[in-house]
Amino acid sequence: QVQLVESGGGLVEAGGSLKLSCTASGLTFSTYAMGWFRQALGKEREFVAGISRSGGVTLFADSVKGRFTISRDNAKNTVYLQMNSLKPEDTAVYYCAADQIPLSVVRRRGSYDYWGQGTQVTVSS
Secondary structure, eight states: OOEEEEEOOEEEETTOOEEEEEEEESSOGGGOEEEEEEEOTTSOOEEEEEEOSSSOOEEEOTTTTTTEEEEEETTTTEEEEEEOSOOGGGOEEEEEEEESOOGGGTTOGGGOSEEOOOEEEEEEO
């Protein structure tokens, strides 16, 4: 049974930083591409960042490029999202996702079969 568990969310002031973690179990982690998505209140879930199986290739939404980084530690079955220079518009529930998919579809929400429960990130102005 695949499980993804996010942690690290919280309340931070604008301009601050947070680091989210997502630890996976029940799968061969190194064979899964990983993605981070977010969903603000009343909005659709949107792509934030993605990373290849090896970690060698990363992708970002334009809205977070230059502020967020994604990384993974395959030995720890964990993917990270480092978020810097946070803005109030980054406020959302953040979800990690996993699947054995090519990079060409990492940005697509529908590509993923496995999702975490989400962690709330709130950025105050």
